[in-house]
Amino acid sequence: MKAMITGNNGAVAPYVNRELKSRSMDVTVWKRELVGIDNEEEVYRFIEETNPDIFFHIATGPIEWLEYIAKATKKLGIKLVFTSTVSVFSEDKTGPYTPESIPDAENSYGVYKIQCEKLLKEFYPEAYILRLGWQIGSETGSNNMFDFLCRGQQDNGCIEASSQWYPSCSFLEDTAAAIVDIALNYESNTYLLNSNRKYSFYDIVLYLKRLHQQDWKVVETNALVRDDRMYDDRIIMKPFDFS
Template sequence: MKAIITGMNGAVAPFVNRELEKRGIETVIWDRAKVPTDNEKDVFHFIHEHKPDYFLQIATGPVEWLEYIAKATKELGVKLVFTSTVSVFSEQGTGPYTIESVPDSEEDYGLYKIECEKTVRAFHPGAVILRIGWQIGTSAGSNNMIDFLERTFQEKGVIEVSTEWYPSTSFLTETAKVIVDGAAILEPDTYLVNSNKKYSFYEIAQHLKEKHKAEWIVQKSTDLKRDDRMFDDRINIPELF
């Protein structure tokens, strides 16, 4: 089996790539410095040349690039997995969210991902869309929760986190397994990926502080009152703690 994967400069794709390798799936990395994203023929040629079984679109990029990918993978019979986000839901609203919840973001990133989801559905109805939450990595240095907490502590000397915000979040290692499962076993549909069943951001930060033996000073706040958790019984992912 073979998979093309995008987004290797981000937080999620390197973990997905390792999970693919663990399962004996050959990986082809899309290098945007070598393969353009703005030419439909070049996109089709790259996918056709490598003949993957799966295409894992984890990178952000122009919606037109995603359209080219969706068209090519559909025509070539390649299973497409697209990673979306909990940010498709409004920051003015509150969850918990289910698959029946209607995306209603007013923010640029959420609107971008909503447009991406529509593009995938329009041009590759057989694709799998995975809405993921804030990812928890293993260390600082990339766009994940550990990095946020460490940077906040270094900049401010204290981390104020809400006891009344319940984020959608998962460990990157577990999210990677779900993404690969999206290619291998999930049926075409939109799925919600979240490991946090019951914890506030304050409780999560305290747990991560203990786990990583960090020197963070974590203080309670109630400034943010919202429930961003997503629930989908079809997704097999361990609970957070």
Template structure:
């Protein structure tokens, strides 16, 4: 099978790329320096040239690029996998969230993802949308939870971690496994992927400290209280720990 993937300079796509190779996919990487994302003709011609079985759109970009991808893949009868986010829900509210929860973000990124979800739902007959939580990598070189807490410890000498905050989060390799599985086997529609069943941010950071043998000084707080967990029984993910 063949796939096109966007977002290889981001956090999730490199892991999905490796997972696709493990499934014996031929993977075409979208290079923005070679394919103009602002030209519908360029987008359509690139997709038409390669004729992938699945298009993995994991990048963030202008809505016009997504429109071109959606229209082209739908016309060419190509399955589309799009990653959305728990950030579609308001930071002023609290979960846990399920598939019936109404997206209501006031933030630019969340509103952008809501717009993307609506566009895909309305104009693609064979698309899978997967909302992801905060991703956890094994190092501090990418935009993930490990990077965030490592940077906080480096800059202020300690990490503040609330025992009253329950984030949606997953390890990157598990997210990649689930995204490929959804693309291959799930019916078109909206799904939510989260590995955190019950743990607070304080518990998660403490676990990461032990797992990666760091010297972090972790300070438990309770001032930030929110439940951001997403629950979707259709998506089977390994628990965090």
């Protein structure tokens, strides 16, 4: 089986890439320096020539690029998987969120992802939409929670963490496994991926401090009072267990 993936320089896609290869799948990485994203014919030709069974669109890019990908994969009969975000829900409201929750974000990133989801429903209704939470890696240098915490400690001398905020988040390895499992074994739909069932941000930071043996100064706050957890009982995803 063949897969194509975008965003391999980001946080999530490299883990999905490794997960696919661990399942003996042939993976083609979209390299923007070699294949343009602003020409519909070029996009179509590259996808047609590569002929993947599944296309994983994980990169952030112009919405027109997504439109070209959606049109091409739909026409060619290729399964399309798109990663969205919990940020489609408003920061001025609180969850928890379920598959029935209506996206209502006002911030630019959330609005962008809502537009992407709407575009897919127009051009490729059978596409998979996977809403992800904040990803947790084990290295600095990429957009993940561990990197954020390391930079916070370095810049501020401490990490302020709310015990009243319950974020949607997952370890990158678990997210990658879930993305591939859904693509291979589930019907097309919109799915919510989150491993955090019961822990506050403060709890998570303390756990990561122990896990990675970091000399962080963690300060408990209640500055953010919100529940951003997503729940989707249709899928199986490994939950956090810090006991």
